[in-house]
Amino acid sequence: MREGKPTPEAVPMEETADPITAALNELHASLASDSSGTLASYIPQLAEVDPGQFGLALATLDGRRYQAGDAAVPFTLQSVSKPFVYALALADLGLEEVLSRVGAEPSGEAFNAISLEPGSGRPSNPMVNAGAILTTSLVRGDGPAARFERIRELLSAFAGRPLDMDEKVFASELETGDRNRALAYLMRNAGSLRCDVDEAIDVYFRQCALLATAADVAVMAATLANGGINPCTKATVVSQSIAEHVLAVMASCGMYDYAGEWLLRVGLPAKSGVSGGLVAVSPGQFGIGLFSPPLDARGNSVRAVAASRVLAERFQLHLMHHPGRSAPVIAHAGSAVTTRSGRLRRRKERDVLHAHGGDIDLRSLQGDIEFAAAEVILQSLSAVPAARPGSARWLVLDVQGISRLHPVAARMLDAAVLELGTRGIVVVVGDGHRRGLLPHATVELPSPEEALEWCEDALLDRHGALLAPAAELPLRDHDVLAALDDEARAVLSAAVSPYTYQREERVLASDDEVLLLILSGRLAAYTQGATARRLGSMGPGTAVTRLQPLDDGRAQPMLVAELPGEGGLLRRAQLERLEREHPRVLARLWRLLASSREVGCWPVAAPAWGSRR
The missing domain is CATH 3.30.750.24 (STAS domain)
Incomplete structure (x- = not known):
């Protein structure tokens, strides 16, 4: 596999033009024309890549992934590998042992600076080259080949797929990596590096030459954001405490002598690499992978840094931003x-x-x-x-x-x-x-x-079933009358009288009014008081009986006309007459009104949506 060509092994991202992908595409288009920066020519193979390549990817903690541009183009991880190898050293030795060998303080100097503690030769942090070389030497393994294989396996677990190594880039770094060798010899002389220099450098250059895509890096970042659990494979790669420690060092030291301003402007744990890669983590939310080869004077990708700043501002990703969300959305x-x-x-x-x-x-x-x-x-x-x-x-x-x-x-x-x-x-x-x-x-x-x-x-x-409020329903077609036998229908039709109401008029407000059969318009029931709440509404074909007090003892609801209409009203005098002259009809009517399967009658039929809230 060669750097700079799309990898068939890359897991395909979401293909739909969803808002997140659209935002990434928009960001890609806005920055693609920025031709500033230079390639990392001190590694000859990196000077041959296409400077126009630019990829962005985002992976969520649910395993969903989004991308734009050249997110499936492989590149060598270079220093982007450092946080993940640091995680392996922490897993092997524990935080205290690793801290005794490699510090955790920002150096304020370039990535390849000679930044060693006087006397002990301890590197300032694991994100600069000196600290990364020593960190790599701390990984357990029976010889350099076994040590590298453990590193490759762990980074592959972070990415969720096997990662290969670019042999040509590795050879190029071996040939031109004298400054890194010099750092290793200085640490060896000071006693902080306790293995053979060539062995340490060989494994370090191999980890830097591992190939990944921006899409892979986004998953690697999301694994850290997810407390060490790969959101795609669901495998636990490192413990949550190790993920936290790695993110802390990335936040303070990951961007070299730009680390302070990066944290101020972007506010995310991140790590850049001289091949143009950049990994950024929004803890508890998602991971970001970026790739664009041209670098600024500090060795960070020009487009990747610019894209990160825009993403952080648009998506309000700064670590100090308080989301305030606790309940399910x-x-x-x-x-x-x-x-x-x-x-x-x-x-x-x-x-x-x-x-x-x-x-x-x-x-x-x-x-x-x-x-x-x-x-x-x-x-x-x-x-x-x-x-x-x-x-x-x-x-x-x-x-x-x-x-x-x-x-x-x-x-x-x-x-x-x-x-x-x-x-x-x-x-x-x-x-x-x-x-x-x-x-x-x-x-x-x-x-x-x-x-x-x-x-x-x-x-x-x-479906042709809606009876418009303005269209008056004949009394004989009202659900209540339609459900009665001929005798009961005739008796009730004679007992009710016409009733008209205007918009916003109180309806059934008098004790004399017992039952209303709605034929047109629309009524709504509201709680009484300064903060009246709408309880529900009724339209043609339904009925309203005298409203009862609420269960909590508050005053009975108000019935208000939302749309003007007409109905058939049963008054108390007619009710008493039915009790004397037609008790069977009245009993049938009350049973019917109590059956929500037969007719809709307020307040017998409770509103499902309103009662749920």
């Missing part, structure tokens, strides 16, 4: 088959919703939504099936539980809303705060309850 997921709105409906409409409610999906979101939370939501939304040809689907997004939506998360979710539209999915947002969080949603309504009602109406209309 998706509080509820389902469909209108099992979760119904609080709208009471006539039987025909209920039958259609029962048969086709699966065409309405529901997602309730909550908490502080940043990049990682938004990515979880994206995966949930991607599972929503596309509309069948000639049909339609609906998605209710309950966002009123979102305490904060970070800008990057807002862009990701709004892009997902646009993508859902291309699949024939109508997105309806419910938000009592009316914040307009997702501008490309089809409509935003004052509550998730009303959003679900809206979608149910749209589904019913598509």
Whole structure:
């Protein structure tokens, strides 16, 4: 395998134009024309690579991966290997023993500087060349070949696939690596390096010549972000404490004499390499792999550093940033088959919703939504099936539980809303705060309850079962009368009187009013008080009895007309007459109203969506 050509072994990334891939593609396009920097000519093989190559990759803790540009092009890891070999030394010897041989303080000097502790010859940290050479010598193994094989196996476990070595780059480094040999001889003379110099240098150059892609490096980084567990293979590569120690050293020392400014501007543990690679870790969120050969004066990839700064700013990745999320970001997921709105409906409409409610999906979101939370939501939304040809689907997004939506998360979710539209999915947002969080949603309504009602109406209309509020239902066709026998139907029709209500009018507010059969318009029930909450609504074909006090003893709900309409009203005088003259009819009526399978009657039928919240 040669550096600079795509590797067939590279695991394919996500191919869909999802918002994360789109963001990486946009970033790649914005930086690809930057031709500043120079190739690492002191290693002849590295001076032959294409300076235009530029790849970005991101791997999440769920094993999902995204990429842009030349993310499948292999390159030699060079110094990007250092954190992972340091992890192996920690696993072999423990932190205290390794610290006694290699420090953990930033040197403030170049990667190949002579930075040794006076007297002991201890290198300042394992990320500079001197410290990396000594760290490599600490890895256990029966000879240099066995030591290198253990290193190769561990880095392969981090990447989730076997990594090969570029023999030509290795030979090139052996031929030109005199400065690294000089560092090794100085440490050998000081007593800090306790093995043969040529043996230490041979293994070190071999680890630097291991080939990986930006996609591999992203998985390696995600393994550290995941506490040492590879998110793709699920294998435990190192312990969580070792992962933490490695990240700490990367944060303070990984970028050489740029480490302080890097931590200030980007705020992520990272490590660069002179082949143009860069690994960065967002602990607990994801890993980043970057590759672009031209280097700045400090030996860091120009494009990779620039891309990291943009990613950190856009995705708010700085270690000091507090995400504030503790509860699951998706509080509820389902469909209108099992979760119904609080709208009471006539039987025909209920039958259609029962048969086709699966065409309405529901997602309730909550908490502080940043990049990682938004990515979880994206995966949930991607599972929503596309509309069948000639049909339609609906998605209710309950966002009123979102305490904060970070800008990057807002862009990701709004892009997902646009993508859902291309699949024939109508997105309806419910938000009592009316914040307009997702501008490309089809409509935003004052509550998730009303959003679900809206979608149910749209589904019913598509199946020809929706009775428009303005279209008056004949009294004989009301579900209550239709369910009675001829005698009872005639008696009740004669007992009720016409009733008209206007928009925002209180309905059934008098003790004299006992039962209302709704024929047109729409009513809604609200709790009383300064913070009135909408409990549910009723439309044509449903009934309302005198509202009872709430279970907690608060005042009985208010019944308000949301749309003007008409109905048939049974007053207390008519009720008393039915008790005297037609007790069998009255008993049948009460049994019927108590049966939610037969008719929709408030408050007998409780609203599923409203009661869940």
